[in-house]
Amino acid sequence: MKMETGSNDSKALISVRHLNSFYGRKQALCDVSFDIEARRIFVIMGMSGCGKSTLLKHLIGLKKSPPDTVWINGEDVSKWGHREWNDYWLRIGVLFQNGALFNSMTVGQNIALPLTVHTNLPQDIIEIMVEMKLHMVGLSGTAHLMPSQLSGGMRKRAGLARALAMDPEILFVDEPSSGLDPITAAALDELLITLKEVFSMTLVVVTHELESAFKIGDYMIVMDRGRIIASGTPEEIRQMPDSRVQQFLNRRPDEEQRDYDSYISRLCKVKRR
Amino acid sequence: MNSLMNFFAAIGRWWLGVLFGLGRMGIFFLCTLRGIIYPPGKTPLVIKNIYFIGHKSLFVIIFTGAFSGMVLGLQGYYALSRYGSEGFLGSGVVLSLVRELGPVLTALMIVGRAGSAMCAEIGIMRIDEQIDALRCMSIDPHGYLVLPRLIAALISFPLLTHIFDVVGVWGGYAVGVGLLGVNPGAYWDGIYRSLEWLDIWMGIVKSLAFAVLTITISTYKGYYAGVDRGSMGAEDVGEATTSAVVTSSVTVLVSDYVITSIMM
Amino acid sequence: MCTVDIKKSQGDSGYLIVSLSGELNKKVVRDIRDKIVGVIRSSRYVENVTVDLSDVNLIDTAGVALLVLLCQHVKSKGGTFRVVHPQDRVRRVFKLAQLEEFLTVENGNRQ
Numbered sequence: 001m002k003m004e005t006g007s008n009d010s011k012a013l014i015s016v017r018h019l020n021s022f023y024g025r026k027q028a029l030c031d032v033s034f035d036i037e038a039r040r041i042f043v044i045m046g047m048s049g050c051g052k053s054t055l056l057k058h059l060i061g062l063k064k065s066p067p068d069t070v071w072i073n074g075e076d077v078s079k080w081g082h083r084e085w086n087d088y089w090l091r092i093g094v095l096f097q098n099g100a101l102f103n104s105m106t107v108g109q110n111i112a113l114p115l116t117v118h119t120n121l122p123q124d125i126i127e128i129m130v131e132m133k134l135h136m137v138g139l140s141g142t143a144h145l146m147p148s149q150l151s152g153g154m155r156k157r158a159g160l161a162r163a164l165a166m167d168p169e170i171l172f173v174d175e176p177s178s179g180l181d182p183i184t185a186a187a188l189d190e191l192l193i194t195l196k197e198v199f200s201m202t203l204v205v206v207t208h209e210l211e212s213a214f215k216i217g218d219y220m221i222v223m224d225r226g227r228i229i230a231s232g233t234p235e236e237i238r239q240m241p242d243s244r245v246q247q248f249l250n251r252r253p254d255e256e257q258r259d260y261d262s263y264i265s266r267l268c269k270v271k272r273r
Numbered sequence: 274m275n276s277l278m279n280f281f282a283a284i285g286r287w288w289l290g291v292l293f294g295l296g297r298m299g300i301f302f303l304c305t306l307r308g309i310i311y312p313p314g315k316t317p318l319v320i321k322n323i324y325f326i327g328h329k330s331l332f333v334i335i336f337t338g339a340f341s342g343m344v345l346g347l348q349g350y351y352a353l354s355r356y357g358s359e360g361f362l363g364s365g366v367v368l369s370l371v372r373e374l375g376p377v378l379t380a381l382m383i384v385g386r387a388g389s390a391m392c393a394e395i396g397i398m399r400i401d402e403q404i405d406a407l408r409c410m411s412i413d414p415h416g417y418l419v420l421p422r423l424i425a426a427l428i429s430f431p432l433l434t435h436i437f438d439v440v441g442v443w444g445g446y447a448v449g450v451g452l453l454g455v456n457p458g459a460y461w462d463g464i465y466r467s468l469e470w471l472d473i474w475m476g477i478v479k480s481l482a483f484a485v486l487t488i489t490i491s492t493y494k495g496y497y498a499g500v501d502r503g504s505m506g507a508e509d510v511g512e513a514t515t516s517a518v519v520t521s522s523v524t525v526l527v528s529d530y531v532i533t534s535i536m537m
Numbered sequence: 538m539c540t541v542d543i544k545k546s547q548g549d550s551g552y553l554i555v556s557l558s559g560e561l562n563k564k565v566v567r568d569i570r571d572k573i574v575g576v577i578r579s580s581r582y583v584e585n586v587t588v589d590l591s592d593v594n595l596i597d598t599a600g601v602a603l604l605v606l607l608c609q610h611v612k613s614k615g616g617t618f619r620v621v622h623p624q625d626r627v628r629r630v631f632k633l634a635q636l637e638e639f640l641t642v643e644n645g646n647r648q
Contacts, residue, residue, distance in 0.1 A: 023503055060409055089411035100406040102398075114410045120567050121599055128602035132634055159406075167563075167597040198629050 013038040013170070013202055014059060015071040021054050021063065021226075028054040030226040036219075041196055041203040043213045046223035047248065052206045053174065055223070059204060060094055060172055061085050090118060093168035097175050099159030101147040107134070108143030111162045118166070133161040138187060153180045157188070164195075170202045171195065177209045185209070189216050210249065214238070222248060298493045301415070305423060305489070308416025322425035326387040330433060333382050338437035341374055342366060342444025349445070350453045359455050363463030366445035367438075371468065371476045375438040377529050379430065380483035384521045388491040391422055392517040395495030396510035404496065419492045423485070430484035431477050438476065475536050482528055487521040494520070539565040539593075543576050551616075552585040553577065558592030561600030570603055577610070584616040591622035596630055608640055619643055 012035035021029035028051045036042045044052045057063040058070055067078040072088065080088070101110050111130045115121055121129075127143075134140055137157040147155055156179060163171060176192065177185040189212050195201045207213050213220060214234045222230040222237065222245055230237055230245045237245065349365040395418060398404050407414045442464065449455040494517035499509030539559040545552075555573055559565075577586075588604060590596075608618040619641040623631065628644075631637045 062405055062408065086411045089409050092409065094406065094409040096402040096406055098401060100402040102403055102406075114412070115563075117410075117412055119563050119599075121563055122567060122570065124606055125566060125570065125599060125602045128605050129598045132598055132602065132605075136634070165598075167599075194633060198626075198633050 012036060012071075013073065014204075016055075016058075017069055017071075019055075019058065019065065019069040021051070021058065023054075028226055029058075032223075032226075032228055034221055034228065034231055036202065036204060038202050039196060039200050040218040041192065041205060041216050043217035043220040044204070044206045044223065045208060045210075045213050045220055045248075047208060049225075050223040051226040052223055056172060056174060056204070056206050060092065061088065090166065091168055092170045092172060093163030093166065095156070095160045095163045095171070095173045095176065097178070098152070099147070099155035099157075101155055101158055101162070103147055105146075106143065107139070107145050107147060107150070107158050110147070110158065111143075111165050113162070114166050129165070130161075133164055134158075136164070136191065137161045138184065153184055156180065157184075160188075160191075167199065168201065170204065173203065173205045173207075175207055176205060177207065177212045185212060192216050224248070297497070298489065301419075301493045301496065302489050304413075304415040305419045305492075308413060308420040311413065311416060319421045319424050322422050323429055325390075326383060326422075326425050327429035327433060330383050330386055330429075331436070333386060334379060334433045334437050335440050337378060337382055338375075338440035339444040341378060341437070342370065342441030342446075343448045345369055345374070345441065346445035346448030346453070350449055350455065359449075359453075360459035361463050362445065362449045362455050363442075363460035364467035365463075366449070367442055367464045367468050368472060370438045370441040370445075371472050372533070373529070375434045375441065376430075376476050376479035376483060377525060379434045379437045379480065380487055380525045381522055383426075383430065383433065384487050384491070384518055384525070388487050388521055389514050389518050391488070392491040392495035392498075392514045393510055395419075395492055396498035396513045399496060399498045399500070400505040400507070400509060402505075414496070419496070422492060423488050426484040426488040427481060430480040434476060434480040471536070475532070478536065479529060479532050482532060483525050486524050486528060490521045490524060491517040493517075539569060541569050541572055543573065545576060545580060551580055551582045552587070553580075554587045554589060556589040556592070560595040561590075561593050561603070562595065562597045563599035566599045566603045570606065573607060574610070582614070586611045586616060586618050588618075588620045589622055590620060590624070590627055593627060594624060596627045601630060601634055601636065604640055605636065617641075 014036040016035075017033045019029055019032040020027065032051075032055060044055060046052050054063065058065050061077070061080075065078050068076060070077045075084070077084075101107070102113070105113070108127070108130050111133055112126050115126045115129065130143055131140070134143060137160050139154060139157050139161065142150065142154070142158070147158070150158060156176070160173070160176070163173075171192075173192070176188055180188065192203055192205070193216055196203055203216075205213070205216065217234050219233060220231065220237055221228050224244055230240050230242060232240075238249065240246070345366045346362065349362050349369075350359060353359050353361055353365065395404075398418070404414045404418070407417060446457070446460055450457045450460055494513040495510075498513035499505050502509065539557060539561050542556040542558075544554040544556070553576065557569070561569075586607065588607070593600075604620060611618040620631075621643050623642060623644070628637075628642065631640065631642050636642075
């Protein structure tokens, strides 16, 4: 995988070059570089703690990016002010891990919120739009319920409906399938693919579900401890000889091997006492 | 030698932390004010919050107001009767209430009730990523969550304070005149003679100042619950709420002294 | 940008042909709704409404919702509603929302 240093690829919607990210003194991202093409599904994979959530935060503007690291639509986002970020946020949708629904309003009101605040659409039209989005995610007829009355999986799908309310150009999804049963997860995968094909959406999906990732991804990066250890199309990744990649793909936990000796010695210490 | 250095370093760290917090709270407040220029449709929210702070606190305020007035009547009577000046009970009660006890106790009661609830509510939103969700929907959380609460407080605090004062005066009357035999005419006359506009202004200024301080502190603590530690759990909300109530209460008492010394 | 052209019939057989062109998105939906509903209200009765989408190259959820609203409105008055000549992209959106039947989407010949 070759990455151009310096200027970004003009074809890419989002470009990241040599991004380093810190929480205080702890480094969460190390020299991360990649491109996200428009109208494709870009998958970010990795185990917990590998930095994918931090990366997502940089892409959606919740964490400040240093200069010359992140470009969106050819613009360096470190130079963006309030207006640029607000314009950007109007054109994207974000699904957070637990749905992040607002507890004080109904499901329908949650989905309608961006429409009510940002458009002059009349109430009757908004209600129809809410029903359409709910139907799309398989939650027809739940508009009047409160978020606390939904199961975790349903909350996530409602969150997706809200992320789609404004028909965004880019959809960011944090762990779409976690907490969903296989059938619903598969339906969701289908929906994401349809969004790309029918609505020409660009999707950025953070996940650790391998099956889902390989099914929907056009391009993937695999992360480990803040670094990208592999990137490419699903077929390319599957055939990579890198041991860490293979280990991730086959879910082989090797760390346990190394800890075995210290485990035994700890056991023995306990016994002696 | 090393432990001495560590000691100073710890003090330094703590002080820097305090400054950082104050600075961030100041920016938080300014961002909230910014929401006045770019309002994300919040009029119904203001009304809802007035109901929450004001209406729901009404019973507590009336109750504590009555008993505060009654205790003032009691204490005042015994203090004044020593010099044969029971007739001044009315002025004693009303001035204590309007200048001090009304604004301060009202603020403390509301902090315990509404302030802690607001902090918890916003804190839970923070740990559930709802505040992030608002930002990514291009809805400024300061304008949407904090500003309505602030405006509602600015309206509710003075009104509740006045109610506290009035109920307190009646409480003092009930004890002083009703129980202890002070001349009713002297009671009301004392009030009429001693209460001045400056006293009432002082009460209003204090209640507005307390409103701004307590609500800013409470919402700020909730907004940043768990953020510095990077954790997103229930303990962070609990800690933020406790901190909000304690800090707000102390701030009310300290600023009470400051305002009093400026205005007296 | 979206332009609306409304042809109303004369006489007793009330029909309405609404031709839209451009992008039918959330920015324009309110104005278009007001225009069309205004015409429908001002006529004595309207039985058949046809919406011609041959010049509409982009439609979003708000646009579809507008059509649904009009369709509800007309059908509740006992009239008929149909959508004709949608472009491929637009037709796929109707399909995804499962509204082809409800809106009576037809690909008839251009008149």
